[in-house]
Amino acid sequence: MDIDGVEAETHFTVVHRAWRGRGLGIAVKAASVLTLAAEGVTRFRTGGSVDNVAILRANDALGYVRDEEWVTLAQNVR
Template identity: 50%
Template structure:
C-alpha cells in the first residue's frame, strides 16, 4: 500500500488504535449520509469503530498526520463487503474516496478474496461515482416507498 507522498497523503491499513480518529471523522461526515429506511445507519461511536477492526479491515488516508478518509470492510468467505467510505468535507473532490476504497479492494484481493460488495443510496451520486470508478457494477437497487403527503393527494 505504501505512501503517496507526491500528493501529500499516506494510504494505509489502520489499527484499532486508530478507532478514536475513525469515530471522530465519522462524526464530521455523518450528516452527509443519506438517511432513508433502506440506508439508515447509526452514528459511529468509538466502541463501534473499535468493533470494525474486530470484524474486518479498515483503511485510511492521512494528510499531515490527520485522518481525512476512511473505508471499512469485512469478509465472509470470498466476499468482502464495504460498510462505508467517507472523506472529511475539507478534502473532498480530490479522488480520495476512490483511492482509499481501491486500496481496500487490492489488499483484500491480495488476501485471497475474490468477490466484493458495497452499498450506496441512489441519492448519493458521489458514492455511485466512486463505486463505478473502482469497478463495481450496480446489480440491485433499494427503493423506499412512502405515503404521499396530504397536500399531494388528489382531491376526492
C-alpha cells in the first residue's frame, strides 16, 4: 500500500489459497480502509484483474467505483 497525504493505493490483497472464500480479503481491506480513514485518508484506490472475480466482488462490496481499466496487448501464440 502506498500512502501519500490523504490518498492511499492498495496494490495487492492476498489470501492464502487454504483460507479463500471466507471473507478474509474483504475483512482485511475493510480494516485498512477504516484505520486509514481514522488517520485522515480520504481517497482510496485499488486494482483488480478482470480474471479475479473474488477481488472485484470484494472491491464492489466495499464501495470502490471502477474509474479506469487496463488494456493488455498480447502476442497471439500458435
